[in-house]
Amino acid sequence: MDDKQNNNDINGNDNNNKNKKNPKSMIVLIVISVVLTLLFWKVYNRISDGRTDEAPYSQFVQALDAGEISEVEVYSSQIKWVPKQGTGILSKTTYVTVPIADDSLALRLKTAADKYGTEYKGVDESGGAIFYSIISNVAIFALFFLFLNLMMKKGGGIMNVGKSNAKVYMEKKTGVTFADVAGEEEAKESLTEMVDFLHNPKRYLDIGAKLPKGALLVGPPGTGKTLLAKAVAGEANVPFFSMSGSSFVEMYVGVGASRVRDLFKQAAQMAPCIIFIDEIDAIGKSRDSRHGGDSEREQTLNQLLAEMDGFDTSKGIVILAATNRPETLDKALLRPGRFDRRVIVEKPDLKGREDTLKVHSKNVKMDETVDLHELALATSGAVGADLANIINEAALAAVRNNRDLVSQQDLIGAVEVVFAGKEKKDRLLSREEKRIVAYHEVGHALLVALQKHTEPIQRITIVPRTMGSLGYVWQVPEEEKYLVSKAEMEADIVTLLGGRAAEELKFASVTTGASNDIEQATRKARAMVTVYGMSDKFGMVQLEAVEGQYLDRSMALQCSDETATKIDKEVRDMIKASYVKAKGILSKHLDTLDSIAAFLIEHETITGKEFMEIFERIEGAKETKEAQPVQA
Ligand code: ADP
Ligand code: ZN
Numbered sequence: 001m002d003d004k005q006n007n008n009d010i011n012g013n014d015n016n017n018k019n020k021k022n023p024k025s026m027i028v029l030i031v032i033s034v035v036l037t038l039l040f041w042k043v044y045n046r047i048s049d050g051r052t053d054e055a056p057y058s059q060f061v062q063a064l065d066a067g068e069i070s071e072v073e074v075y076s077s078q079i080k081w082v083p084k085q086g087t088g089i090l091s092k093t094t095y096v097t098v099p100i101a102d103d104s105l106a107l108r109l110k111t112a113a114d115k116y117g118t119e120y121k122g123v124d125e126s127g128g129a130i131f132y133s134i135i136s137n138v139a140i141f142a143l144f145f146l147f148l149n150l151m152m153k154k155g156g157g158i159m160n161v162g163k164s165n166a167k168v169y170m171e172k173k174t175g176v177t178f179a180d181v182a183g184e185e186e187a188k189e190s191l192t193e194m195v196d197f198l199h200n201p202k203r204y205l206d207i208g209a210k211l212p213k214g215a216l217l218v219g220p221p222g223t224g225k226t227l228l229a230k231a232v233a234g235e236a237n238v239p240f241f242s243m244s245g246s247s248f249v250e251m252y253v254g255v256g257a258s259r260v261r262d263l264f265k266q267a268a269q270m271a272p273c274i275i276f277i278d279e280i281d282a283i284g285k286s287r288d289s290r291h292g293g294d295s296e297r298e299q300t301l302n303q304l305l306a307e308m309d310g311f312d313t314s315k316g317i318v319i320l321a322a323t324n325r326p327e328t329l330d331k332a333l334l335r336p337g338r339f340d341r342r343v344i345v346e347k348p349d350l351k352g353r354e355d356t357l358k359v360h361s362k363n364v365k366m367d368e369t370v371d372l373h374e375l376a377l378a379t380s381g382a383v384g385a386d387l388a389n390i391i392n393e394a395a396l397a398a399v400r401n402n403r404d405l406v407s408q409q410d411l412i413g414a415v416e417v418v419f420a421g422k423e424k425k426d427r428l429l430s431r432e433e434k435r436i437v438a439y440h441e442v443g444h445a446l447l448v449a450l451q452k453h454t455e456p457i458q459r460i461t462i463v464p465r466t467m468g469s470l471g472y473v474w475q476v477p478e479e480e481k482y483l484v485s486k487a488e489m490e491a492d493i494v495t496l497l498g499g500r501a502a503e504e505l506k507f508a509s510v511t512t513g514a515s516n517d518i519e520q521a522t523r524k525a526r527a528m529v530t531v532y533g534m535s536d537k538f539g540m541v542q543l544e545a546v547e548g549q550y551l552d553r554s555m556a557l558q559c560s561d562e563t564a565t566k567i568d569k570e571v572r573d574m575i576k577a578s579y580v581k582a583k584g585i586l587s588k589h590l591d592t593l594d595s596i597a598a599f600l601i602e603h604e605t606i607t608g609k610e611f612m613e614i615f616e617r618i619e620g621a622k623e624t625k626e627a628q629p630v631q632a
Helices: 003-008 015-019 023-049 057-065 105-116 125-155 185-199 201-207 225-236 255-270 295-310 350-360 372-378 384-400 408-420 431-450 486-507 512-530 561-587 590-603 608-627
Strands: 051-054 069-074 079-083 093-097 119-122 169-171 214-218 240-244 273-278 317-323 341-344 457-461 472-475 544-547 554-557 605-607
Touching: 023 125, 057 069, 057 079, 057 093, 057 105, 069 105, 105 119, 185 201, 185 214, 185 225, 185 317, 185 341, 214 225, 225 240, 225 273, 225 317, 240 255, 255 273, 255 295, 255 317, 350 372, 350 384, 372 408, 384 408, 408 457, 431 457, 431 472, 431 486, 431 512, 431 561, 431 590, 431 608, 457 608, 486 512, 486 561, 486 590, 512 544, 512 561, 561 590, 590 605, 590 608, 605 608
Parallel strands: 051 093, 069 119, 214 317, 214 341, 240 273, 273 317
Antiparallel strands: 069 079, 079 093, 169 240, 457 472, 457 605, 544 554
């Protein structure tokens, strides 16, 4: 995720390029001075020439015959002349005219020269003109070149084709060890062998073992792939070269390939070492047409393959690459002898999250209220980068509030900041809007409390957040779950529709506030039908396949159009039924809805505990009333 930042501040660029004079800036300088000289020369000529006016041939002949001309230059395609009066160097006006075939011209010139002392000469145009046109073409070309170069600056400029300027990061010592990477035990285990190999390659070579040249770290963004690669380098105590796949690929064909060459050359000089290529899918995309191909990327990939085949493992170079789209990679990259090992770096589970929080809070001063286990429970779905961010946000919040220690409240607040954004103080909702939002959120919350198979509420808030929400109900599971039952999914959908249901029951109108709920509910219902085989109508048939498992989990239909239409209808029916159920449940508990909404409007944020207290007071009273025998 933020590996760029991590790499940038350590050691800086590769030292190879740094000491060389940058050839690019030299050439730019030369070009600029040439252009300036040309411009100056032109301007100077302009000034010394004075003005040039066009005049008809007849006027020229008249002036010549009348003896009003001091100089005449005859070119093959034009005649220039200077009149007698006003011949100061700056005010000199030159006239040009296009000659017509005139046999008498020579005679007239001679007469004028004899009579009035007019000077005349013929000028061979070709030499000068060609020179001039070459110069002006060069000038235009130079300007164009300069412009192009400026445009391409981002890509390194055309001047430094092949120089992997400022893109390779080298760290002599990463200072990261496996202890800094929390969770990911399986990944660490498979990488330990690499570390051992880098420590004493001889042992492996003696026995005749071939070691994998590279491993592919596969997992969602922010799960610590870069961190793991650095840890391998740190554990083995070898330099760490890193480059992002996207920075290989340039507009110019051949740049990527030469960058790959450069990278391996530099690494070979520092072997044993680790080469880390982040986002390898940027170059390693399959060369078939499905994912779109272009020759530059193919060349870069071919060069990478060639380098991987070419280098000698005995030198101790290990290549690690990271991707979150392994399915798009070219098969050639995954062949034995290349990235034949695949290390899965998953999103952390409960224990992994707790460990990650521990690692990152090692140097953070915290008070006794802090319960990292609870925090780990509350952050299901978060990756290492999120967790690191949460700890830091909490520490910042503590400082902001002038406290020396971080409290659990800071941490919980930080979770909200990371997932929902900061509180938006300047967005003032009108009283009416606030009421609607409150009823909407309490609608969700009541359905959580009134249904089985739901997870406890941590917090309800109607403070708008920077990431767009006007309020939300935050549920935290009591324990990590790896399986979700059909009943739980159904209850979830009803809960999601509870916001709109409450709005409709209370205000007899609906608002745009439920758009996100609708999206989620639809996605859930659809997945039940097409992926999880939870619909009786379709049974256990895969109707959609997951694409981009580690990224956005987009879905691709795997059925006929006819079936797709039926799926749409089934999803619609499920949503409709769930909405009816949500309204049905809420309509029996309108008094509770009113009381909790009133409390929420007053306090803006309430805890799950406060919610349950009110809920139990009202509902409990009802139950005892119902339980009393009705007197006939
Ligand atoms: P990726 O390369 O998978 O996108 P990074 O390695 O760049 O993720 O992770 C970004 C940051 O998140 C790391 O620098 C680290 O602070 C934190 N982080 C991620 N995963 C872990 C982990 N398993 N243990 C500790 N910190 C982690
Ligand atoms: Zn909602």
